[in-house]
Every structure is written in C-alpha cells, then in structure tokens.
Amino acid sequence: MTLSYDELRALDARHVWHPFTQAGTAQPAILALGARGSTIYAADGREYLDLVSSWWVNLHGHANPAIAQAVADQAGRLEQVIFADFTHEPAAxxxxxxxxxxxxxxxxxxxxxxxSTAVEVALKLAHQYWRNHGQHRSTYIAFEGGYHGDTAGAMSAGHSSGxxxxxxxxxxxxxxxxxPATWNGDETVEDKEQAALDALDLLFAANPDHVAAVIIEPLIQGASGMRMCRPDFLRKLEAKVRDNGSLLILDEVMTGFGRTGEIFACVKAGITPDLICLSKGLTGGFLPLSVTVARDGIFEAFLGQDLSRAFLHGHSYTANPLGCAAGLTSIDLxxxxACQQRIGAIEAIHRRRLDGLKGLSNVAHTRLTGTVAALDVIGGGKGYEAGIGPKLKAAFLERGLLLRPLGNVLYLLPPYCITDAELERAWDAVDEVLRSLAK
Known part of the structure; x- marks a missing residue:
C-alpha cells in the first residue's frame, strides 16, 4: 500500500517521538524520500544540501554505492549472530x-x-580495571562543557554540558x-590551558590514588558548540594523567575517521590514550555501530580463571555483521x-571563507579543525537555547541548506564527497545571512 504525502505526515505526527525536539512547538518534520551524495530529497520536491553530515555520521555521502553493495552482499551471507559464542570475518x-x-x-x-554505549563501556572498563587490581577508584574527571552521550554514565561525565x-x-x-576553548587570534589560550592543568593538579592532589580516569573529547567538543583546543594541550594533559597513575579516555565519537584532518584526533595530537571511543563515522553513516578500543594492558587485567574478573557487558547486536561490513568499506574509501584530497580541499575552503567573515560585527571566535568550521553569532543570546539559533536554521532551510546551529554557534561539518561548488554555495549563503543580520 502506497501512502500519500499527507498520510505519512499524519502518521508521523500521531506516533513518532522525535529526539531533541519540543513537540509542542516544533514545525512538522521534513519528509525525506531519498538522498544521494550531499543532497537530501524531500517529499515536497525540495532539496537540501547536508552540511552537518546528518548528525555527523555520514562520511562519504548518502547512498554511497560501495557501502550499499557491501551491506547487501553481507546480508545475503550472515546478517546477525550472537557474539558471545561466535565471531565472524567482518568483525575480525x-x-x-x-x-x-x-x-x-x-x-x-x-x-x-x-x-553513548562506547563511552559507557570505557567508564565501566576503567572502574573494573582498578577493581581487578585490588583498588577502589570511583573518581572520574571530565571537562566543563563536555558531552559524552545519553546513557547514565555518559550523562554523568557530561553533566556540565547543560x-x-x-x-x-x-x-x-x-x-x-x-x-581551554580557543579560536583564531586567541591571545589568552596559554593562560586558559595552564588554568585547566592547574585545576587537574588540584583534583589529583585531593583524590590521591582514587581517580579512575580522565575523559575528554580531543581537539573538538562537539555538542557544547564545536569548542576547540590545541594539540599541545592534549599532550600536556596526557603527561599529567601518566604522572598521576590514572587512565586517559578519549571520546572520539565525533572526531574520529578524518574529521580533524587526521584519521583520529589522537594521531594528530601525538598521544596514546588507554581507552578510545569511536562511533558515528565508523560505518560511513549506514548503520549504528561503535567500538571501545583498549590498550593491551587494560585487556590483560580482565584475564583469569574467575568469571568475576571478566567484563560482563554486552549488547544484542554487538558486532553486527552488516555494520562491520559497512565499516570496512567506509575505511577503504x-x-x-581521492578522499584525502577532498578532506584537504574542504579545510582549505573553510579557512578562506572564515577569513572572509572576520570583518562582520556579529561574528566572533572563528575556528577551524580539519573539516569542522565554526563561529559564534553575536546578538540573539548565547548558549543552546539562544533565540538566534532557530532563526538561523530557518533562514538556511529556506535556501536549501541543512544547518543546525548549536544555539548561537554556527558550524559546517559536511560529508567528504561534497564538491567545491556545493561548499562554496553553502558559504555564500552563510555570508548572505550573516550580513543581513548585521545590518
């Protein structure tokens, strides 16, 4: 049975509860019929250039044929198997x-x-690692504004995000x-970095041999407004954690798989965490999947003859073969x-177009890391609930651009397949909208 546009919209309005949405005031959801590359095709005939990679997951564009074929091929062989007793080729x-x-x-x-579950796993691993060593360590240290997901432990680590x-x-x-959030031309960055390190010292001193782990989104705090820090700060942070005998967890759910210009932010910064959390771009945006990767020494602490030493945690769809097949092809791409060239081209266009906005009175704190460009829009409030955010979003949707400001923070995080012409068109619209607001 084929349903009409109005019938589908009515079903959605009656039954679907959308995330991060106030249903009492929200506009009806846009009905997507399909997508290809950087473009989403809506049922009303409109097209939208996806400048946020559909919540930061879509690396190579929508309906990438290579990933689609890999998923289809895998579905014909093995779609799911319990991972407690079995393994399979795509997972290995x-x-x-x-x-x-x-x-x-x-x-x-x-x-x-x-x-979220990747972070939850990391927090639980850190706690049990010390427990298996005969130590009770229950203190975790996170960074103000950090967002780590929506499960209980991840929310606890991200409680300051608001x-x-x-x-x-x-x-x-x-x-x-x-x-220590920084931006282009920031003259106070070294002072902010030292203040963060001094605060860390105080917490370690107040909790000797009791800190299970320090967790951070490396280089870019995503949901709190694409706040960025320097690689040098991460190196100093790693040294502090090592000096105090604790563990370092990197939440690279968003920054992984090329977003920072390197395949992982830890590679760009030259550091090695004890645990790293990866998701979003892992499957190129096709299927939900995540990994928490541990150093060998962490894993070895769980070995023994007693089941109580094992990590008794799991999920029904752990290592789903379809997701793993998508992930393999996504990494190939x-x-x-060609993809590495596109990542460099995106960064170059971002840098040039951000420079072109410096003179606007309503633009502040322009910043760039790899393929992620961001700026603060002055006027209309600050923070996630800033009134300027919905106005900006509506103005860009009218122009056929999917941009979802984080309050007064406007950012572009496109799929790597976006063409120079498409990205320039997006920046033209950003320039136009910001200049109209500055008048």
Missing part, C-alpha cells in the same frame, strides 16, 4: 583495520551500538575542570587518495 577484519591506524598498543576492540538537568538525580558525581 574491522577490528584489525581500526587498530592498525591507532597509536601504540591500542589493540583490543569491544563492540557496542553507538557513541543537557541533563531533568535526570540529575540519576547521575553519579564526576569532577570537572575548565576546557577514507584511505583512498
């Missing part, structure tokens, strides 16, 4: 491919479903230190010369 190969590109001895892959007030009674305490 994908784990190897990921570990091969990670630094140091990050060699042990634990599969789960999404970014998203989780409704559930604060459910969360366990996590200490926070300032995040990412490592190709």
């Amino acid at each position: 190969r994908l784990a190897h491919r990921v570990c091969k590109r990670l630094p140091g001895d990050l060699n042990r892959v634990f599969y789960s479903d999404d970014g 998203y989780f007030g409704a559930w604060k009674e459910m969360l366990f305490p996590v200490e926070t230190v300032p995040f 990412l490592e190709s010369a």
Whole structure:
C-alpha cells in the first residue's frame, strides 16, 4: 500500500517521538524520500544540501554505492549472530583495520551500538580495571562543557554540558575542570590551558590514588558548540594523567575517521590514550555501530580463571555483521587518495571563507579543525537555547541548506564527497545571512 504525502505526515505526527525536539512547538518534520551524495530529497520536491553530515555520521555521502553493495552482499551471507559464542570475518577484519591506524598498543576492540554505549563501556572498563587490581577508584574527571552521550554514565561525565538537568538525580558525581576553548587570534589560550592543568593538579592532589580516569573529547567538543583546543594541550594533559597513575579516555565519537584532518584526533595530537571511543563515522553513516578500543594492558587485567574478573557487558547486536561490513568499506574509501584530497580541499575552503567573515560585527571566535568550521553569532543570546539559533536554521532551510546551529554557534561539518561548488554555495549563503543580520 502506497501512502500519500499527507498520510505519512499524519502518521508521523500521531506516533513518532522525535529526539531533541519540543513537540509542542516544533514545525512538522521534513519528509525525506531519498538522498544521494550531499543532497537530501524531500517529499515536497525540495532539496537540501547536508552540511552537518546528518548528525555527523555520514562520511562519504548518502547512498554511497560501495557501502550499499557491501551491506547487501553481507546480508545475503550472515546478517546477525550472537557474539558471545561466535565471531565472524567482518568483525575480525574491522577490528584489525581500526587498530592498525591507532597509536601504540591500542589493540583490543569491544563492540557496542553507538557513541553513548562506547563511552559507557570505557567508564565501566576503567572502574573494573582498578577493581581487578585490588583498588577502589570511583573518581572520574571530565571537562566543563563536555558531552559524552545519553546513557547514565555518559550523562554523568557530561553533566556540565547543560543537557541533563531533568535526570540529575540519576547521575553519579564526576569532577570537572575548565576546557581551554580557543579560536583564531586567541591571545589568552596559554593562560586558559595552564588554568585547566592547574585545576587537574588540584583534583589529583585531593583524590590521591582514587581517580579512575580522565575523559575528554580531543581537539573538538562537539555538542557544547564545536569548542576547540590545541594539540599541545592534549599532550600536556596526557603527561599529567601518566604522572598521576590514572587512565586517559578519549571520546572520539565525533572526531574520529578524518574529521580533524587526521584519521583520529589522537594521531594528530601525538598521544596514546588507554581507552578510545569511536562511533558515528565508523560505518560511513549506514548503520549504528561503535567500538571501545583498549590498550593491551587494560585487556590483560580482565584475564583469569574467575568469571568475576571478566567484563560482563554486552549488547544484542554487538558486532553486527552488516555494520562491520559497512565499516570496512567506509575505511577503504577514507584511505583512498581521492578522499584525502577532498578532506584537504574542504579545510582549505573553510579557512578562506572564515577569513572572509572576520570583518562582520556579529561574528566572533572563528575556528577551524580539519573539516569542522565554526563561529559564534553575536546578538540573539548565547548558549543552546539562544533565540538566534532557530532563526538561523530557518533562514538556511529556506535556501536549501541543512544547518543546525548549536544555539548561537554556527558550524559546517559536511560529508567528504561534497564538491567545491556545493561548499562554496553553502558559504555564500552563510555570508548572505550573516550580513543581513548585521545590518
């Protein structure tokens, strides 16, 4: 039975609860019929250039034929198998491919479903690692503004992001230190970095031998407004964690797989965490899948003859073969010369167009890391609930651009397949909208 446009919209309005949406005030959801490359095709005949990679997951464009074929081929062989008693070729190969590109001895892959569960796994691994060593360590340290997902542990680590007030009674305490957010022309960055490191020192001193782990989104804090820090700060952070005998967790759910200009932010910064969380771009945007990768020493702490030492955690769709097949092909595409050229081209266009906005009175804190460009729009409030955000979003949708400002923060995070002409058109619209608001 084929349903009409109005019938589908009515079904959605009656039954579907959309995420991060106030249903009492939201406009009806756009009905997507299909997508190809950087473009989403809507049922009303409109087209939208996807400048946010559909929540940062789509690396190579919508309906990429190579990934689609890999998923279809795998579906005809093995679509799902319990991963507690079985393994399969796509899972083993994908784990190897990921570990091969990670630094140091990050060699042990634990599969789960999404970014939140990848972080949850890392937090639980850190706690049990110390427990298996006969130590009770329950203190975690995170960074102000950090967002790590929507499960209970991930929310606890990201409590300062401001998203989780409704559930604060459910969360366990996590200490926070300032995040040294920086931008082009920032003359105070070194002072902010030192303040963050000093705050970290104080927490370690107040909790000797009790800190289980420090967790950070490396180089870019995503949901809190694409706030960026320098690689040098991450190197100093790693040294502090090592000096104090704790563990370092990197949440690379968003920054992984080329977003920072390198395949992983830890590679760009030259550091090796104890645990790293990867998701979003892992399957090129086709299927939900995530991994938490541990160093060999973490894994070895769980070995023994007693089941209580094992990591008793899992998910029904752990290491789903379809997702793993998509991930293998996505990495093939990412490592190709053509994709690497596109990543460089995107960064170059971002840099040039950000420079062109510097003179506008309503633009501040322009910043760029790899394929992620961001700026603050002055006027109309600050923070996630800033009134300027919905106005900007509506103005860009009218122009056929999918841009979802984070409050007063406007950012572009396109799929790598976007053409120079498409990206220039997007920046032309950004320039036009911002100049109209500045008058």
